[in-house]
Amino acid sequence: MRVRNGDKINLLFNVTPDVLEEYRDSILDALKRRSIDAHAGLLGDIAPENVDYIIHAxxxxxxxxAPFTNTRAVLSLWAGVEKIVGNTTLTQPLCRMVDDGLRQGMVEWVVGHVLRAHLGMDRYVCEKPHAWEQHVPPLATDRAVTVLGLGELGAAAATALAQLGFRVTGWSRSPREVTGVRCLAGADNLPQALASAEILVGLLPxxxxxxxxLNAERLALLPKGSIIVNAGRGTLIVDGALIAALDSGQVAHATLDVFRTEPVPSDHPFWSHPGVTISPHIAAATRASTAAEKIAENVMRAESGQPLLHVVDRTLSY
Known part of the structure; x- marks a missing residue:
């Protein structure tokens, strides 16, 4: 039998201590603003059968x-759920984080690094040539950008780039429509999406x-001298194939925010390669102030009998 703490709902935080410290009060305050009182605890504080919602990171x-038989949903603080979606004991609805702050952060990071590549900023900011070399970049309307992934984050980034004037192609597994973006879908259309990518943005889950x-074969489909900006997942690109493409000049530069192993091992060749910029997984951080509102909104919806938002499709893994 489920036992609630008075009229309060029971939230179990399945997180590390630092994440608990950062998010607990913001989530409880967001719930209070919706007239929902909650008791927050860690593993061992609340009997499994009494847990109403699990906040997961x-x-x-x-x-x-499996022991959380009365839990109504597992609510992820992160957008990526690949490390939990395959858990066979997870039978509760799993909701991923779709958050305005996360979306805005990703758009700003992607636009910033695409413009950095487009304008050739490293030439003057990092290399500082000792000669007066006026290198005039093309206009955005003359530059083709491909965004791999047209989910919440990918569509927002593609839209922002299109609004700046870039000729944007978006590619996704299933058909999507994004205003101002040429949208391609499915494996058969991936080569076409890559072939036009002077700048390639990775935002796939x-x-x-x-x-x-992005293995050696597909990297070879890019226009020679293309630039890669990856903020989706590090497993998208085969590391060795990328290094080979950089060494041959097939890829001119890669700015990477995500990696197969994080932090990146100190002996990884990415650290010393002149064609790689390492960004320490900061492109789209979840921020407590905005993420708490999304968690509270989903709890409110569940408590009032409304459908949960952003439920993960286990067959698609997102």
Whole structure:
């Protein structure tokens, strides 16, 4: 039998201590603003059968969700759910984070690094030539950008780039429509999407279909001298194939925010390669102030009998 703490709902935080410290009060305050009182605890504080919702983040101690028989939903603080979606004990609805702050952060990071590549900023900011060399870049209307992934983040980034004037192509597994963006879908259209990518932006989630998607064969489809900006998942690109493409000049530069192993090992060749910029997974951080509102909104919806938002499709892994 479920036991609630008075009229309060029971939230179990399956997170690391630092994440608990950062998010707990913001989430409880967001719930209070919706007239929902909640008791927040960690594993061991609340009996599994009394847990109403689990707030989840990578690194939390719970890996077996079977005992939580009355839990109405597992609410992820992160957009990526690849590390939990395949858990066979997870039978509760799983909701990923779709958050205005996360979306805005990703758009700003992608636009910033695409413009950096487009304008050749490193030439003057980092290299500082000792000669008066007036290198005039093309206009955005003359530059083709391809965005791999047209989900919440990919569509927002593609839209922002199109509004700046770039000729944007978007590619996704299933058909999508994004205003101002040429949208392609499916494996058969991937070569076409890559062939026009003077700048390639990776914003795909990690699924069995996207792991190693950009291998040597597909990198060879890019226009010679293209630039890669990857903020989706590190498993999208085969590391060795990317280094080979950089060494040959097939790819001119790669700015990477995500990696197969994080932090990047100190002996990884990315650190010393002149054609790689390492960004330490900061492109789209979840921010407590905005993410708390999304968690509270989903709890309110569940408590009032409304459908949950952003429920993960287990067959698609996102």
């Amino acid at each position: 990578t690194g939390g101690p719970i890996t077996d969700f 990690q699924t069995p279909e996207t792991i190693d998607l």
